[in-house]
Amino acid sequence: MFYLAVITAAFIGVLLIVAYTVLAERKVLGWIQGRLGPNRVGPWGLLQPFADLLKFILKEDLVPDKSTKFVYFLAPVVAITCALMPMVLYPFGPPITTIDWGFVPLGLGEGITQLPLTIAQIDVGVLFVLGITSVGVYGIALAGWSSNSKYSLMGGLRSSAQMISYELAMGASIIGVVMLAGTLDLNGIINAQAASPFKWFIIPQFIGFVVFLIAAFAETNRVPFDLPEAETELVAGFHTEYSALKFALFFMAEYVNMFTVSVMVTVLFLGGWYTPGLGRIFEVGSVPFAIASHVGFLGKICLFLFLYIWIRGTLPRFRFDQLMNFGWKFLLPVALANVILTIVIVYFLNT
Amino acid sequence: MFYLLAGFAIACAISLVIHRNPLYSAISLVGVFLSLSCIYFTLAAPFIAAVQVLIYAGAIMVLVVFVIMLLNLDDDKPQTRLRYLYAVGGALGLALLAQTFFIFYAVMRTPQEEVNTEQTVGNTISIGRAMYTEYLLPVEIVGVMLLMAIVGAVVLVRKLNQPQLELVVEEELERRHEEEEIDDYRIAL
Numbered sequence: 001m002f003y004l005a006v007i008t009a010a011f012i013g014v015l016l017i018v019a020y021t022v023l024a025e026r027k028v029l030g031w032i033q034g035r036l037g038p039n040r041v042g043p044w045g046l047l048q049p050f051a052d053l054l055k056f057i058l059k060e061d062l063v064p065d066k067s068t069k070f071v072y073f074l075a076p077v078v079a080i081t082c083a084l085m086p087m088v089l090y091p092f093g094p095p096i097t098t099i100d101w102g103f104v105p106l107g108l109g110e111g112i113t114q115l116p117l118t119i120a121q122i123d124v125g126v127l128f129v130l131g132i133t134s135v136g137v138y139g140i141a142l143a144g145w146s147s148n149s150k151y152s153l154m155g156g157l158r159s160s161a162q163m164i165s166y167e168l169a170m171g172a173s174i175i176g177v178v179m180l181a182g183t184l185d186l187n188g189i190i191n192a193q194a195a196s197p198f199k200w201f202i203i204p205q206f207i208g209f210v211v212f213l214i215a216a217f218a219e220t221n222r223v224p225f226d227l228p229e230a231e232t233e234l235v236a237g238f239h240t241e242y243s244a245l246k247f248a249l250f251f252m253a254e255y256v257n258m259f260t261v262s263v264m265v266t267v268l269f270l271g272g273w274y275t276p277g278l279g280r281i282f283e284v285g286s287v288p289f290a291i292a293s294h295v296g297f298l299g300k301i302c303l304f305l306f307l308y309i310w311i312r313g314t315l316p317r318f319r320f321d322q323l324m325n326f327g328w329k330f331l332l333p334v335a336l337a338n339v340i341l342t343i344v345i346v347y348f349l350n351t
Numbered sequence: 352m353f354y355l356l357a358g359f360a361i362a363c364a365i366s367l368v369i370h371r372n373p374l375y376s377a378i379s380l381v382g383v384f385l386s387l388s389c390i391y392f393t394l395a396a397p398f399i400a401a402v403q404v405l406i407y408a409g410a411i412m413v414l415v416v417f418v419i420m421l422l423n424l425d426d427d428k429p430q431t432r433l434r435y436l437y438a439v440g441g442a443l444g445l446a447l448l449a450q451t452f453f454i455f456y457a458v459m460r461t462p463q464e465e466v467n468t469e470q471t472v473g474n475t476i477s478i479g480r481a482m483y484t485e486y487l488l489p490v491e492i493v494g495v496m497l498l499m500a501i502v503g504a505v506v507l508v509r510k511l512n513q514p515q516l517e518l519v520v521e522e523e524l525e526r527r528h529e530e531e532e533i534d535d536y537r538i539a540l
Contacts, residue, residue, distance in 0.1 A: 071375075131405035131409055135404060138381065144420070
């Protein structure tokens with residue numbers, strides 16, 4: 001039960017951040033384009049996400065007559081499930097070790113002295129996240145196929161081709177980090193970097209970092225890789241035929257995926273929750289230390305979320321053949337070369 | 352937990368065989384893979400579980416779904432010609448069932464022991480160590496065979512008598528250039 005409460009808190013927190021990412025995106029895009037962005041609902045437009053949600057719930061849910069009903073209903077569920085599942089692995093902060101949770105009423109905290117700020121600690125965290133995100137393709141591909149519309153089908157096809165292509169580069173760019181850290185566990189990777197900012201893997205693995213970032217943009221279908229939903233060509237791509245809450249699920253899945261990828265970049269290359277100097281101010285393992293580290297973690301994530309929005313407001317879209325050429329002929333060879341380079345260096349450092 | 356996952360896997364497998372629409376079959380197969388992966392997780396083999404999802408559900412089946420979507424096949428009509436295959440299939444199925452029961456029987460007979468989860472075969476370290484020391488030669492042979500498959504696929508795609516793409520483009524450019532010259536000539540006239 002105690003863990004259930006922790007999980008619920010994490011879940012609500014992530015969803016709130018995601019909701020406000022949408023608002024931030026509209027605001028920042030507005031500033032980039034010389035407008036104000038949403039400013040009518042609540043002070044400074046702060047209640048806009050809830051207004052949007054209410055609108056999505058109240059709208060009429062249209063189902064295309066000739067769609068494949070079962071798959072049509074399944075697709076958004078798959079998309080949002082696969083987007084939310086990596087949440088169990090987010091390393092939100094350092095473990096709290098100085099408090100005995102026995103004071104929690106009803107005996108719920110009995111015997112819990114060490115509280116890791118991760119929902120599940122799996123030995124193969126990195127692989128798990130990669131696997132789940134690769135299953136997320138089905139949501140989009142099936143949505144495109146089942147809508148029985150040519151725009152949706154084109155969007156679904158583009159998206160599956162794109163995600164298969166960039167997944168390889170993404171996996172290859174992670175291998176370098178895994179080799180340096182010597183573990184696939186996300187908390188283990190953070191611990192390998194938690195000595196000083198100069199040990200963050202962004203320095204020895206800068207090529208991997210850049211490749212991962214680019215591949216992450218492609219995996220989340222964001223500008224400049226948003227061909228699956230290119231509105232000038234495909235109306236809205238794979239979710240053209242979706243309305244009301246089903247569309248909201250796709251929309252949310254996209255932003256949760258953005259969040260996941262930001263978490264992964266932070267954990268793999270920027271030391272996760274480790275913030276330099278905090279260990280001197282607070283006692284390691286105490287609650288203030290955990291909160292401060294968590295804030296640092298969120299700060300790094302927000303940096304990348306801002307980068308996403310910034311790039312959306314700045315860059316034009318790729319053409320599809322350019323996208324494929326870039327992925328297969330440039331990004332993948334660079335990532336592989338980085339892997340080989342890392343292997344050689346690690347080998348010589350170890351001997 | 353096991354019965355839930357196994358039941359889901361079996362239900363997916365049945366729907367895989369029953370459905371005439373290839374896309375439904377493909378989705379069912381994904382369901383089978385996912386529930387298998389969950390079973391691996393419950394057996395303290397997280398690496399195998401993750402790789403199962405990553406490779407089978409995430410890569411291979413996505414390609415299959417992709418191809419099915421591209422072809423957009425209609426529902427197949429039941430084939431009447433291959434009647435005798437039903438008999439063969441039934442016999443093979445019975446053999447498999449017998450084998451499954453034999454494995455169940457053999458597992459029941461062996462003594463049950465507590466296994467340390469740190470040292471199971473599904474662990475990342477133990478898999479890596481086994482693959483690159485004890486089974487190094489088979490791993491390398493598989494690697495070479497996969498390379499052969501890739502090269503073979505490329506050779507099949509590129510027909511040998513097919514003209515080089517650059518040549519075609521050059522010819523096309525030359526032709527256009529000539530046409531333009533002719534047009535210029537006409538305008539001059």
